[in-house]
Amino acid sequence: MNKLRTDQENVLIPLIRSRRQEEEKMKKKTSENHEEKSLGLCYVDSLLNLDLPDEEDEGGRRRKLSENEIVSLCSEFLNAGTDTTSTALQWVMANLVKYHDIQSKLYDEIRKVSHDNKIEEEDSRKMPYLKAVILEGLRRHPPAHFVLPHGVIQDVELDGYLIPREATVNVMVAEIGWDSNIWGEDSMEFKPERFLNEDDGSLNEEMSDVTGNKEIKMIPFGAGRRMCPAFGLGLLILELKNSSGLLMLEMMWICLKNRSLLLS
């Protein structure tokens, strides 16, 4: 753990310091030339600018985040965005390898929409089956199996159970998405069709809600005020990576086929 932490510091501290220096240089230039210049705002800037509301230093000023705290927040952010997305993608790909019928149906949809072997952000709206495959991946194999540990700030009674103040609460996210009362007897099967309307194959809006705002059916991104702030981005990344991944596999397949033709 110490080694991991040291690695995090070695990677992130130089980046944080260089950002701070760049920002200071820019401010200096701006005041010398009297013209507004900015590097744009990034996550590290918002952490560097933060004044903690409840904590004051010896001079009575609001405390700033320490460099170590910024390292923790940056690595949490990077981890929250990368580990989840790559795990989800691997599960979807594994199921596409296992179920060839789903793979070819998805492939046909992607081929119809793609142009010059490319998929753009707006194309994802024209691919309900792709969305259904991603949602089924997240339902069947949510990367954050228990979301993050939560807690209550005072003793709470919920449905006859006492949740004590100091307790750690883990939400059974995966089990919620496997509930046969909601998803049917085949809830453990990988069936993207469950998210589509039977008549025209369009996306069933009610079934595909992942926010839990109206009813909790599956919550791979959590729910409520600490829900994943990047759930829209996460879904989009998965859609784009999956479709471009399949197109890339096809190119590799064509290259391999041509190569073996050349060799034979």
Ligand code: HEM
């Ligand atoms: C498939 C992709 C993703 C999944 C399944 C996912 C899932 C989650 C879950 C379950 C939580 C905890 C919610 C809770 O405690 O109730 C969470 C929190 C968080 N996620 Fe994601 N996430 C994904 C992608 C991303 C991406 C791409 C980013 C950033 C670019 C991100 C940033 C965060 C952050 C910063 C938090 C902490 C929020 C807080 O504590 O208030 N996530 N995510």
